[in-house]
Amino acid sequence: xxxxxxxxxxxxxxxxxxxxxxxxxxxxxxxxxxxxxxxxxxxxxxxxxxxxxxxxxxxxxxxxxxxxxxxxxxxxxxxxxxxxxxxxxxxxxxxxxxxxxxxxxxxxxxxxxxxxxxxxxxxxxxxxxxxxxxxxxxxxxxxxxxxxxxxxxxxxxxxxxxxxxxxxxxxxxxxxxxxxxxxxxxxxxxxxxxxxxxxxxxxxxxxxxxxxxxxxxxxxxxxxxxxxxxxxxxxxxxxxxxxxxxxxxxxxxxxxxxxxxxxxxxxxxxxxxxxxxxxxxxxxxxxxxxxxxxxxxxxxxxxxxxxxxxxxxxxxxxxxxxxxxxxxxxxxxxxxxxxxxxxxxxxxxxxxxxxxxxxxxxxxxxxxxxxxxxxxxxxxxxxxxxxxxxxxxxx
Amino acid sequence: xxxxxxxxxxxxxxxxxxxxxxxxxxxxxxxxxxxxxxxxxxxxxxxxxxxxxxxxxxxxxxxxxxxxxxxxxxxxxxxxxxxxxxxxxxxxxxxxxxxxxxxxxxxxxxxxxxxxxxxxxxxxxxxxxxxxxxxxxxxxxxxxxxxxxxxxxxxxxxxxxxxxxxxxxxxxxxxxxxxxxxxxxxxxxxxxxxxxxxxxxxxxxxxxxxxxxxxxxxxxxxxxxxxxxxxxxxxxxxxxxxxxxxxxxxxxxxxxxxxxxxxxxxxxxxxxxxxxxxxxxxxxxxxxxxxxxxxxxxxxxxxxxxxxxxxxxxxxxxxxxxxxxxxxxxxxxxxxxxxxxxxxxxxxxxxxxxxxxxxxxxxxxxxxxxxxxxxxxxx
Numbered sequence: 147x148x149x150x151x152x153x154x155x156x157x158x159x160x161x162x163x164x165x166x167x168x169x170x171x172x173x174x175x176x177x178x179x180x181x182x183x184x185x186x187x188x189x190x191x192x193x194x195x196x197x198x199x200x201x202x203x204x205x206x207x208x209x210x211x212x213x214x215x216x217x218x219x220x221x222x223x224x225x226x227x228x229x230x231x232x233x234x235x236x237x238x239x240x241x242x243x244x245x246x247x248x249x250x251x252x253x254x255x256x257x258x259x260x261x262x263x264x265x266x267x268x269x270x271x272x273x274x275x276x277x278x279x280x281x282x283x284x285x286x287x288x289x290x291x292x293x294x295x296x297x298x299x300x301x302x303x304x305x306x307x308x309x310x311x312x313x314x315x316x317x318x319x320x321x322x323x324x325x326x327x328x329x330x331x332x333x334x335x336x337x338x339x340x341x342x343x344x345x346x347x348x349x350x351x352x353x354x355x356x357x358x359x360x361x362x363x364x365x366x367x368x369x370x371x372x373x374x375x376x377x378x379x380x381x382x383x384x385x386x387x388x389x390x391x392x393x394x395x396x397x398x399x400x401x402x403x404x405x406x407x408x409x410x411x412x413x414x415x416x417x418x419x420x421x422x423x424x425x426x427x428x429x430x431x432x433x434x435x436x437x438x439x440x441x442x443x444x445x446x447x448x449x450x451x452x453x454x455x456x457x458x459x460x461x462x463x464x465x466x467x468x469x470x471x472x473x474x475x476x477x478x479x480x481x482x483x484x485x486x487x488x489x490x491x492x493x494x495x496x497x498x499x500x501x502x503x504x505x506x507x508x509x510x511x512x513x514x515x516x517x518x519x520x521x522x523x524x525x526x527x528x529x530x531x532x533x534x535x536x537x538x539x540x541x
Numbered sequence: 542x543x544x545x546x547x548x549x550x551x552x553x554x555x556x557x558x559x560x561x562x563x564x565x566x567x568x569x570x571x572x573x574x575x576x577x578x579x580x581x582x583x584x585x586x587x588x589x590x591x592x593x594x595x596x597x598x599x600x601x602x603x604x605x606x607x608x609x610x611x612x613x614x615x616x617x618x619x620x621x622x623x624x625x626x627x628x629x630x631x632x633x634x635x636x637x638x639x640x641x642x643x644x645x646x647x648x649x650x651x652x653x654x655x656x657x658x659x660x661x662x663x664x665x666x667x668x669x670x671x672x673x674x675x676x677x678x679x680x681x682x683x684x685x686x687x688x689x690x691x692x693x694x695x696x697x698x699x700x701x702x703x704x705x706x707x708x709x710x711x712x713x714x715x716x717x718x719x720x721x722x723x724x725x726x727x728x729x730x731x732x733x734x735x736x737x738x739x740x741x742x743x744x745x746x747x748x749x750x751x752x753x754x755x756x757x758x759x760x761x762x763x764x765x766x767x768x769x770x771x772x773x774x775x776x777x778x779x780x781x782x783x784x785x786x787x788x789x790x791x792x793x794x795x796x797x798x799x800x801x802x803x804x805x806x807x808x809x810x811x812x813x814x815x816x817x818x819x820x821x822x823x824x825x826x827x828x829x830x831x832x833x834x835x836x837x838x839x840x841x842x843x844x845x846x847x848x849x850x851x852x853x854x855x856x857x858x859x860x861x862x863x864x865x866x867x868x869x870x871x872x873x874x875x876x877x878x879x880x881x882x883x884x885x886x887x888x889x890x891x892x893x894x895x896x897x898x899x900x901x902x903x904x905x906x907x908x909x910x911x912x913x914x915x916x917x918x919x920x
Contacts, residue, residue: 390585411640418637421629459598540585 159382160521169513176507183500184247190500192251193491197483198504199244200341201365202237204358204479205512207293207337208366209234211330213300214323217316223394225536226386226526227374232304233519234369238297240511242290252279258347269348277347285340289333296326307529316531334359342483345490349428353413360406365479367402371395372472373516375465382525389463390541396462399471403456407449432485436495444485448478480505546720548672550703551690552712553681557583560687563710565589567689570706574695578679578688600658601651608650612643670721678716686713801895809877816873820896822903830904833897837889846908857885862905863912875902 183191209231216224252259257270258277264270270277299322307315335355343354351357374395378387417425432441452475461467488496527533554560557579564577568591577586620626621633631638660666673679673690682688689712691703700717707715762768773779779787796802805812820826835844843850846862860867867875879898882888893901910918 411637415637415640419629421631457602459594541587 157384158524161382161517165513166517169510169517172506172510173514174510176503176505176510179499179503180507183503187500188251189254189491190496191503192248192255193487194501194504195244195247196255196341197480197487197501198508199241199248200358200483200487201480201505202241202244202508202512203337204362204365205369206235206237206241206297207330207334208362209370210238210293210297210300211327211363212366212370213304214296214326214330217319218323218327220320220532222532222535223391223539225530225532226383227370227391227395228304228530229523229525229527230370230373230377231366232301233516233523234366234373234512235297235301236515236519237512238290238293240515244508245286249283252282256282256344256347258344273347277344282340285336289337292329292333296322296329300326304527304530305523308524308527309529311529313531315529334362342486345487346428348424351413351417351425351428353409353416357406357409357413360402360409361479361482364399364402364406364475367395367399368472368475368479369512371399371468372476375469375472377525379465384526386526386537388539390539392465392468393459393463393541394539396456396468396471399452399468399475400456400462403449403452403475407453410448431493432489435493437485437489440481440485440489440495444478444481447474447481452478547693547700548718548720549690549692550698550700550707551673551678551688551716551718552707552710553678553686553688553714553716554711555686555713557687559711560689561585561589563689563707563712566710567691567706571697572691572695574692574698576690576692578673578682578690580683580685583687595663597655597659597663600662601655604654604658605647605651609643609647611650612646613639616642672718672720676716676718678714678718681714690718799894803880803890805873805877807881809874809881812877813871813874816871816876818872818876818899818902820899820903822906826900827904827907829897830900830902830907833893834901834904837893838901841886845912846905847912859886863909868909868913872899872902872906875905 180191180195183194212224212231213228213235215221216228248255256277258264258273259279259282264274275281300319303315303319303322306312335358338355338358342358343350371392374383374387375392377383378385414429417429431437452471455467455471455474456462484501530536552563554563560577560579561583564575564586567575568589575590577583577590616639617634620635625633627633628635678688689707691698693700704715704717773781773787775788777787778785782789805816838846839850841850841852841856841859842848842862848859848861850859876898878886879893879901880888880890889898
């Protein structure tokens with residue numbers, strides 16, 4: 147097959163400027179809310195900040211993982227929509243900004259950062275070689291260096307290919323993906339342990355990294371699906387996508403809904419069965435003071451509704467259904483993070499306007515960076531050798 | 542009987558793109574009873590043929606849900622009613638513990654009935670004869686061609702028009718497939734004598750082989766020359782001896798190796814007088830005596846022979862070995878007590894060898910001397 151001769155009528159279009167406006171408006175509303183909330187309740191805002199940081203982290207690093215996965219698996223169907231993931235991964239450099247306010251409140255967030263508490267606590271003392279502020283910051287730096295470095299390398303090669311049509315760039319990215327995926331496995335585990343699990347340093351769960359990963363995959367697939375369906379409806383894909391592509395995305399969403407439930411249940415069942423106080427207190431805390439309703443809601447929102455919504459074959463191809471389910475799953479991932487983070491510090495269920503600032507800012511920034519990348523890059527990777535097969539993909 | 546009843550007109554194409562195109566054109570032309578044959582699944586064929594979504598998903602759903610319900614109810618019945626058992630202090634109905642089993646049974650039931658439903662409901666198995674079987678068309682389709690078939694039952698079917706239609710689509714070869722005579726014969730082939738006797742013969746052969754394997758073959762030992770030897774096994778009968786006992790008692794008066802008969806049985810006075818200590822209390826001998834005394838004697842007599850061991854009060858107290866009576870006994874008399882026992886004390890003849898008994902006697906003498914030391918020992 148001669149790739150160079152393959153051409154199609156792809157006209158680059160820019161996103162409407164209203165979207166940029168929306169992004170700015172949301173960002174400003176979010177920022178204003180954040181400023182007020184930091185003045186009102188510094189501690190609580192930090193937790194909200196942490197959740198949004200992890201949420202955007204899910205979208206960013208998950209997108210990068212999807213890109214790597216497509217290269218290393220030789221996937222063809224997702225090539226036309228790969229750019230959506232690449233655009234979302236652009237959030238990674240900005241994530242550091244989201245982490246900055248957290249560094250000023252490490253003592254408020256992380257129990258183990260107080261040296262006098264650690265000194266009087268045998269368990270924390272034995273964990274202190276890992277859980278200390280210096281090593282924590284070093285890990286943060288290493289993780290983000292790796293993520294941003296690979297984001298840069300992947301997208302540079304991918305965008306260069308649009309111009310040069312050089313097939314060896316795909317080979318380069320496959321090699322990069324081979325290096326990145328093991329690193330991803332380690333870094334996302336460390337990130338989940340550092341930023342969420344260590345909120346309760348006495349508790350541990352060996353499956354926690356996988357748990358966060360399953361949520362990450364759901365969030366990024368939902369974000370990608372929603373955006374792709376929307377862009378396709380507005381004609382940005384020049385009607386080149388077929389329902390086969392949407393079915394694949396719906397199937398992945400469905401699969402990872404099940405995967406999340408499987409992992410979440412595995413974690414719960416072992417703790418429930420063994421019934422050891424040093425593990426069960428974490429679950430008990432989420433079953434008291436109103437949190438039990440959040441726990442039940444999590445099962446319904448994160449598993450039962452998407453499961454039923456995406457079970458049948460036609461529903462995985464239905465654009466409208468996919469859009470609703472994607473937004474729903476994004477919300478579910480936020481609820482999941484809320485359930486993971488908030489009960490560690492708040493004994494009874496807490497939700498108010500303070501928790502709204504950061505998500506609004508997060509959505510605003512996501513829109514802004516997406517529009518920024520979209521208007522400067524081809525939405526379809528026109529130089530990719532797999533593109534023709536990807537567009538002709540059939541179930 | 543009409544030997545030329547047409548089943549279908551079938552055409553061969555030589556690339557997957559061509560067959561998809563042809564299937565799409567055929568479906569667009571309004572033909573309903575069409576089928577495509579290829580040796581592997583072709584992506585996009587379902588939509589090209591305008592097939593309705595498969596009904597298989599409903600079978601999977603129904604049987605998956607039934608499996609889940611069955612597993613849950615079954616475990617509920619077993620754990621709550623039939624055999625209530627508290628495990629790990631948990632309630633009788635413990636949902637988290639039941640979920641893995643429910644999940645597995647759901648998957649198992651859904652998978653099995655999907656396959657069964659697909660084969661026997663949707664594919665209408667067992668369909669042991671089909672007009673397309675054993676045709677050149679099918680042979681080519683299953684190697685390197687792609688086939689498209691329009692059945693004669695289609696309302697738009699007309700042999701000539703269909704053939705021309707296929708030609709226009711670019712078919713490489715076109716066949717008219719007739720029913721075999723047997724297939725349209727009203728006689729039900731399953732009661733054919735040849736077929737029945739073949740079935741019967743198969744049944745006889747298979748059951749015979751099964752019987753032979755399970756009852757004979759498995760019990761044949763591959764070699765047995767170690768198991769079956771020309772000798773008398775322990776505790777088995779013997780034909781050689783009159784009484785039939787294989788294990789023979791030793792001849793009267795046989796003395797075992799290392800065994801010495803004791804001459805003063807039941808006669809302590811003679812032992813006192815005539816039994817002499819053949820050993821001398823060397824250091825080695827005394828250390829040996831100390832070791833054995835601590836093992837065999839000290840549990841009752843205590844480490845120093847005073848009879849104040851931890852067993853004191855639980856048994857009739859052993860007398861002290863430091864009484865005048867024992868101190869004045871000869872070595873032989875003490876030896877006699879070790880061999881025969883005294884009052885509650887049992888015989889130690891079977892535990893302690895002759896030389897060791899004398900070593901113990903020597904050690905007892907040391908203990909006695911230590912408790913009642915003489916003036917000269919201190920110097």
